[in-house]
Amino acid sequence: MAASPEGAPVGRRVVLGLLGLGAVGVVTGSKVQAGLSDLLTPLQLRDPTGLTGLVPLGDTWRYYSVTGAVTPRDAASYALGISGLVDHPATYSLADLKALPQTSFTDTFQCVTGWRVPEVPWSGVRVADLLATATPAADAVGVRFGSFDGTYSVNMTLEQARRDDVIVALAMYGKPVTHAHGGPVRIYSGSMYGYKSTKWLSRIEVTPDNRPGYWEDRGYPLNGIIDE
Amino acid sequence: MSDALELARFTRAERAVHLLVAILMVSCLVTAAILYNGSLMLMVGHRHVVETVHVWSGLALPIPMVAGLASAAYRFDVRRLNRFTPSDWTWLRSRSRRDGTIRVGKFNAGQKVNAWLVAGSTGVLLGTGVLMYWTGLVRLAFRSGATFVHDWSALALGLLVIGHIVYAFRDPEARRGMRTGRVTARWARAEHTAWADEIADAEGDYRRAAP
Numbered sequence: 001m002a003a004s005p006e007g008a009p010v011g012r013r014v015v016l017g018l019l020g021l022g023a024v025g026v027v028t029g030s031k032v033q034a035g036l037s038d039l040l041t042p043l044q045l046r047d048p049t050g051l052t053g054l055v056p057l058g059d060t061w062r063y064y065s066v067t068g069a070v071t072p073r074d075a076a077s078y079a080l081g082i083s084g085l086v087d088h089p090a091t092y093s094l095a096d097l098k099a100l101p102q103t104s105f106t107d108t109f110q111c112v113t114g115w116r117v118p119e120v121p122w123s124g125v126r127v128a129d130l131l132a133t134a135t136p137a138a139d140a141v142g143v144r145f146g147s148f149d150g151t152y153s154v155n156m157t158l159e160q161a162r163r164d165d166v167i168v169a170l171a172m173y174g175k176p177v178t179h180a181h182g183g184p185v186r187i188y189s190g191s192m193y194g195y196k197s198t199k200w201l202s203r204i205e206v207t208p209d210n211r212p213g214y215w216e217d218r219g220y221p222l223n224g225i226i227d228e
Numbered sequence: 229m230s231d232a233l234e235l236a237r238f239t240r241a242e243r244a245v246h247l248l249v250a251i252l253m254v255s256c257l258v259t260a261a262i263l264y265n266g267s268l269m270l271m272v273g274h275r276h277v278v279e280t281v282h283v284w285s286g287l288a289l290p291i292p293m294v295a296g297l298a299s300a301a302y303r304f305d306v307r308r309l310n311r312f313t314p315s316d317w318t319w320l321r322s323r324s325r326r327d328g329t330i331r332v333g334k335f336n337a338g339q340k341v342n343a344w345l346v347a348g349s350t351g352v353l354l355g356t357g358v359l360m361y362w363t364g365l366v367r368l369a370f371r372s373g374a375t376f377v378h379d380w381s382a383l384a385l386g387l388l389v390i391g392h393i394v395y396a397f398r399d400p401e402a403r404r405g406m407r408t409g410r411v412t413a414r415w416a417r418a419e420h421t422a423w424a425d426e427i428a429d430a431e432g433d434y435r436r437a438a439p
Contacts, residue, residue: 005333007311011344018348022355022377026366029373063266065273113360114371180270218276220363 033059037118059117061109063180066214070149070200072179080168080185084144084206086134094170094184100125103167105190110226112193122188124169128162130204142210145187146203154198154213155222156189158206165190168201192224233413235427237334237405241299246406248292255285257386264379286357289350308334309343316340334423342388349385353378 025032037059080092104123110116127143136158143161146153160166169177169188177183182199189196195215216222238246259282262268263275272278296302316337319330335343356374359366366374396403401415416424 005308005311007313007316009310010312011310011340011347014341014344015348015351018345019351019355022352022381025352025377025380026356026359026370026373029376030369033372033376061266062264063269064275065270066275068273069271070273110368112363112371114368114373114375116372180266226368 034118059115061117061181062111062115064194064199065149067149067151070179073148073184073200075184078184080202080204082130082134082204082206085137085140085208086131086206087137088134090134092130097125097168097170097185100129102170103164104171105165107165107188107190109188109194109197112195112220112224121173122167122169122190123171124167124185124188126164127166127168127187127204128164130168131158131162131206134206136206139208140206142207144203144205144207144211144213145198145201146205147182147198147200148202149200152198152200152214154196154215154224155207155210156192156196156224157210160189160192160225163189163191166192168204169197189224191226193220193226195220196224234410235413235416235424236409237411237416238409239299239301240409241296242302242305243406243409245292245296245299245302249289252285252289252292253389256282256289257382257389259285260382260386264382283357283361286354290354293347293350305334309340312337312340328418328421331422331425332420333426334420336420342392345388346385346392349381349388352381353385356381 075094078094080097081089082092083089102123103126104121106119106121108116108118109120131143140158142155142157144153144155156166166187166189169186170184171177172181172183172188177186182197182201185201187196187198187201210222212222259278262272262278263282269275297306315330319325319332319337320341322330325336356378359371359374360378363371396406399419401411402419405411405415413424416427
């Protein structure tokens with residue numbers, strides 16, 4: 001065992017090369033991914049098998065759920081409660097929400113960890129409109145969104161929740177929001193990271209503070225505005 | 229009968245490193261599949277638990293690889309894997325590479341390439357994973373880049389591991405070598421001729437048989 005093995009140290013070169021390639025990928029990957037995505041996203045959206053979602057081709061959705069299986073709700077069983085520090089608490093059915101003025105826009109869904117899905121068409125009711133109807137009390141500071149998964153919640157300041165691109169989303173890609181995407185009703189908050197967009201929305205509570213929610217308790221910033 | 233002789237292939241330390249890396253690697257790949265695939269995620273849920281298992285398995289993965297360096301046998305095998313000879317290139321290009329005409333050492337060229345790619349991609353996954361998990365470290369564009377690199381590297385590493393397992397399934401004696409540390413001289417002469425001769429020369433208690 002004393003003699004050194006023969007040959008060139010190709011292994012070390014390959015390992016160092018891969019690490020270098022990885023570093024280049026971190027710096028340029030965002031642009032490369034955008035280019036790939038332009039080519040591949042149209043294919044993925046038309047793939048009924050979902051098999052293309054198995055491999056990281058282009059920008060794909062990643063479905064997050066923080067509890068076990070979530071029981072789906074439909075038009076009959078769905079309700080959204082508005083409560084807390086408001087003058088007029090209310091409960092909306094799915095039909096009530098559909099009857100309100102709808103806001104539509106196209107935006108990039110951006111996760112704090114880095115993945116994104118560009119050009120997603122959203123439509124729904126502005127949270128600002130629901131808050132205006134409910135009329136927050138003078139000492140109200142935050143808004144807490146709760147999920148019918150029984151666990152998830154997230155906060156925003158009243159000011160953030162009133163932004164034009166914060167909506168109670170009823171439709172995505174021109175169709176009702178699917179259960180996998182947090183339907184029938186979820187939040188979409190365009191100028192904030194994905195964890196602010198509560199899935200399976202069942203509760204909007206106006207609060208006297210701005211407490212950390214589920215992911216904020218686990219390390220994500222309380223202020224989820226995408227500012228870079 | 230020299231065919232009944234057994235040769236020591238892997239020491240206890242090397243086998244312990246292999247076992248720990250295997251457990252952590254499977255843990256990483258299974259949790260990765262759940263985190264990545266939408267149907268699996270919605271079935272399993274509990275993303276934070278799955279994510280925590282994934283992250284800590286990944287952070288722990290290089291520890292046995294590095295700790296193994298305390299063993300002289302492991303260090304020597306790492307040096308063998310690192311070195312590539314002209315006959316390794318010939319082996320890779322050959323269509324009849326397994327007929328024994330190319331004298332293979334302790335590791336064949338395919339095993340060497342696999343070792344490099346696994347080591348390199350583990351390093352890349354560790355680095356990019358850290359950037360994704362501790363979101364305050366770099367700006368968003370770099371986190372997106374890290375996600376991109378992490379996804380593709382994970383896919384490549386997953387395929388390498390599956391390939392490694394497929395080859396192991398085809399060769400019970402190679403598996404026995406990693407399980408018990410010993411292989412038959414017959415197998416060593418057929419698969420790793422140069423290594424079998426090297427052991428024979430070193431120990432002198434093994435009569436070289438005609439191939």
